[in-house]
Amino acid sequence: MDQVAEAAGVSRATVSRVINGATTVDAKIREIVERAIAETGYVPNVAARSLVTRKSNSVALVISEPDRPHDSSFLNRIFTDPYFGRITAGATGALRPHDIHLVIIPTDSADHHHVLRYLRQGHVDGVLLISSHEQDPLPRQVHELGIPAVVSARPASPLAASFVDVDQRLGARLAAEHLLARGCRRLATISGPLDIPSGQDRLDGFRSYLANRGLAGVPTVEGDFTRHGGEEGARRLLAEHPGIDGLFVGNDLMAEGALRAVQDLGRRVPDDIAVVGFDDSSAALDCRPLLTTIRQPVEEMAAEMAEVLMAHIASPGRLPRSVTFQPTLVLRDSA
Amino acid sequence: MDQVAEAAGVSRATVSRVINGATTVDAKIREIVERAIAETGYVPNVAARSLVTRKSNSVALVISEPDRPHDSSFLNRIFTDPYFGRITAGATGALRPHDIHLVIIPTDSADHHHVLRYLRQGHVDGVLLISSHEQDPLPRQVHELGIPAVVSARPASPLAASFVDVDQRLGARLAAEHLLARGCRRLATISGPLDIPSGQDRLDGFRSYLANRGLAGVPTVEGDFTRHGGEEGARRLLAEHPGIDGLFVGNDLMAEGALRAVQDLGRRVPDDIAVVGFDDSSAALDCRPLLTTIRQPVEEMAAEMAEVLMAHIASPGRLPRSVTFQPTLVLRDSA
DNA sequence: TTGTAGGCGTTATCAA
DNA sequence: TTGATAACGCCTACAA
Numbered sequence: 001m002d003q004v005a006e007a008a009g010v011s012r013a014t015v016s017r018v019i020n021g022a023t024t025v026d027a028k029i030r031e032i033v034e035r036a037i038a039e040t041g042y043v044p045n046v047a048a049r050s051l052v053t054r055k056s057n058s059v060a061l062v063i064s065e066p067d068r069p070h071d072s073s074f075l076n077r078i079f080t081d082p083y084f085g086r087i088t089a090g091a092t093g094a095l096r097p098h099d100i101h102l103v104i105i106p107t108d109s110a111d112h113h114h115v116l117r118y119l120r121q122g123h124v125d126g127v128l129l130i131s132s133h134e135q136d137p138l139p140r141q142v143h144e145l146g147i148p149a150v151v152s153a154r155p156a157s158p159l160a161a162s163f164v165d166v167d168q169r170l171g172a173r174l175a176a177e178h179l180l181a182r183g184c185r186r187l188a189t190i191s192g193p194l195d196i197p198s199g200q201d202r203l204d205g206f207r208s209y210l211a212n213r214g215l216a217g218v219p220t221v222e223g224d225f226t227r228h229g230g231e232e233g234a235r236r237l238l239a240e241h242p243g244i245d246g247l248f249v250g251n252d253l254m255a256e257g258a259l260r261a262v263q264d265l266g267r268r269v270p271d272d273i274a275v276v277g278f279d280d281s282s283a284a285l286d287c288r289p290l291l292t293t294i295r296q297p298v299e300e301m302a303a304e305m306a307e308v309l310m311a312h313i314a315s316p317g318r319l320p321r322s323v324t325f326q327p328t329l330v331l332r333d334s335a
Numbered sequence: 336m337d338q339v340a341e342a343a344g345v346s347r348a349t350v351s352r353v354i355n356g357a358t359t360v361d362a363k364i365r366e367i368v369e370r371a372i373a374e375t376g377y378v379p380n381v382a383a384r385s386l387v388t389r390k391s392n393s394v395a396l397v398i399s400e401p402d403r404p405h406d407s408s409f410l411n412r413i414f415t416d417p418y419f420g421r422i423t424a425g426a427t428g429a430l431r432p433h434d435i436h437l438v439i440i441p442t443d444s445a446d447h448h449h450v451l452r453y454l455r456q457g458h459v460d461g462v463l464l465i466s467s468h469e470q471d472p473l474p475r476q477v478h479e480l481g482i483p484a485v486v487s488a489r490p491a492s493p494l495a496a497s498f499v500d501v502d503q504r505l506g507a508r509l510a511a512e513h514l515l516a517r518g519c520r521r522l523a524t525i526s527g528p529l530d531i532p533s534g535q536d537r538l539d540g541f542r543s544y545l546a547n548r549g550l551a552g553v554p555t556v557e558g559d560f561t562r563h564g565g566e567e568g569a570r571r572l573l574a575e576h577p578g579i580d581g582l583f584v585g586n587d588l589m590a591e592g593a594l595r596a597v598q599d600l601g602r603r604v605p606d607d608i609a610v611v612g613f614d615d616s617s618a619a620l621d622c623r624p625l626l627t628t629i630r631q632p633v634e635e636m637a638a639e640m641a642e643v644l645m646a647h648i649a650s651p652g653r654l655p656r657s658v659t660f661q662p663t664l665v666l667r668d669s670a
Numbered sequence: 671t672t673g674t675a676g677g678c679g680t681t682a683t684c685a686a
Numbered sequence: 687t688t689g690a691t692a693a694c695g696c697c698t699a700c701a702a
Binding site: 043044045046047051073076077078079081082083084088089104105106111118120121122123227228286 | 378379380381385386391408411412413414415416418419420421423424427431438439440441453455456457458562563617621
């Protein structure tokens with residue numbers, strides 16, 4: 001910076017002003033300084049800057065996955081589920097205009113410790129926390145750190161933190177309505193993990209809507225949000241209830257697997273069995289037939305999380321708030 | 336830190352020594368200081384530290400994906416292909432013991448600019464660059480930045496940079512050998528994108544081995560390393576060459592799609608058509624039948640990249656070097 | 671509008 | 687083995 005100042009014949013303070021876009025600098029001088037910056041190839045030192053501003057201009061995207069001992073690794077799950085790509089895309093898009101970097105941090109419980117340390121050390125100004133597991137202690141721990149944070153869904157236990165969610169029960173209800181509307185009467189469902197609020201809520205929403213219309217006792221199996229889990233679930237379901245004519249599956253990945261199993265077992269989709277998924281992720285388009293599903297506006301939700309987080313960072317005293325998005329039915333070929 | 340020093344009745348310098356594990360500090364004093372640290376809940380300020388050490392203790396994992404206009408988004412591809420999960424796992428594992436953070440940065444060409452700026456600003460001490468695309472300018476640009484870097488594969492155009500790779504041609508040859516050994520004579524292949532060196536090399540390796548044994552003119556279609564591309568490729572291949580009895584597919588994801596198509600078309604696997612994939616990723620286990628494939632030790636390769644990078648960071652003058660791993664055949668049920 | 675000077679929280683050098 | 691003290695590179699009152 002001294003170099004630039006010298007080359008431009010001004011003081012370091014002026015160089016600093018130019019860099020930070022202060023309005024109180026003469027147009028001519030600004031230009032001279034900018035040229036000097038270009039010529040010297042000067043790049044500000046972020047460490048020095050954040051030492052004084054106490055800002056890092058980056059936020060963490062912490063993706064906390066529960067331990068599933070029989071699964072290979074949580075990283076495999078994260079880098080295999082299109083959901084996280086959408087989250088990342090949405091958050092990046094919202095942060096980019098503000099010149100804020102997104103630091104992606106996948107974690108399972110074994111390294112919560114590292115993550116907390118990372119956050120405590122002040123590497124980032126705030127946290128976007130994607131945590132689905134009901135027992136996950138991370139949301140509370142992050143909250144106790146006192147660092148600005150926004151959670152991806154209603155926390156399992158009440159927490160004075162901002163969160164963004166979709167109306168899960170409404171989504172499930174849309175699926176039920178659609179299946180009923182197209183004439184299905186023997187419905188069943190493959191739910192997500194019941195220790196994950198979204199898995200639980202979608203199941204509840206589906207069942208309670210049907211129960212209110214006299215259709216109680218819907219056959220249910222619990223899946224794990226993976227393609228394989230959906231395949232297994234469908235097989236079990238059809239083995240015990242061969243007469244099923246409508247199936248609601250807790251997410252698209254499982255629906256993809258279920259679709260395959262259903263067709264392997266000789267049922268036509270949607271004629272014999274209509275199938276509705278949940279998410280409207282890229283997996284819905286990998287399905288044959290194309291998957292009718294409940295759209296969750298994940299990118300927009302992630303962007304909203306980022307906006308709320310930036311607001312918290314800008315004014316630390318701000319009260320927590322929650323934003324809920326509405327799901328919609330996306331009609332394709334499977335139902 | 337002043338607080339800690341006061342609480343412990345020592346100077347800041349001593350506190351610093353304790354924190355950094357200097358051996359030149361009295362055991363008793365060390366203990367007192369440590370207690371003071373615990374009591375005050377002191378956490379070092381990383382910005383101040385890296386301002387003076389000129390180290391950030393973190394490295395970037397830059398995942399550079401080529402633009403594929405007809406695909407939804409590069410993030411979707413990255414968070415959908417198990418390959419990147421394995422890379423991340425391997426790199427994290429190697430870095431963790433050294434207390435170095437991994438900053439994951441997915442990018443397509445539209446934001447190379449941001450990435451380069453990020454690197455130039457000194458946020459990280461070095462770069463692990465995952466770049467497959469032949470025309471990708473990023474490896475060269477990163478190299479010109481002068482920041483320590485290790486690339487994930489032999490760069491398309493010669494570059495004085497360290498890289499880690501697997502012997503792609505040998506892998507393809509193993510596949511060919513195996514198919515021949517089990518009696519297949521009418522072989523075909525679905526290659527990866529030919530503008531990606533690994534796609535090209537696997538194809539070359541497969542064809543040239545066969546050509547040397549009098550089997551030239553192997554039917555070939557080019558795929559895109561996605562499940563869907565594999566499905567399409569297999570359909571095209573079988574439409575034109577219905578007599579095929581052995582198929583080598585450029586990666587497991589495509590093999591999964593191909594397997595589905597082949598069986599949809601009424602062929603039994605492996606009896607009518609034997610199928611060999613490449614990678615040994617988790618997708619191989621999602622296949623039915625389980626996929627026989629060429630194992631690429633991705634985790635170990637990523638770990639090696641990290642080791643080499645740390646060596647470069649430790650001694651900046653170090654000459655670039657390349658490390659090549661050997662692929663192996665993993666026998667399962669599809670061939 | 672510009673320059674001067676002090677301080678941000680560490681580490682590192684040098685004496686003691 | 688410990689303690690002063692000087693950087694590290696930047697921002698920001700405050701003074702000019």
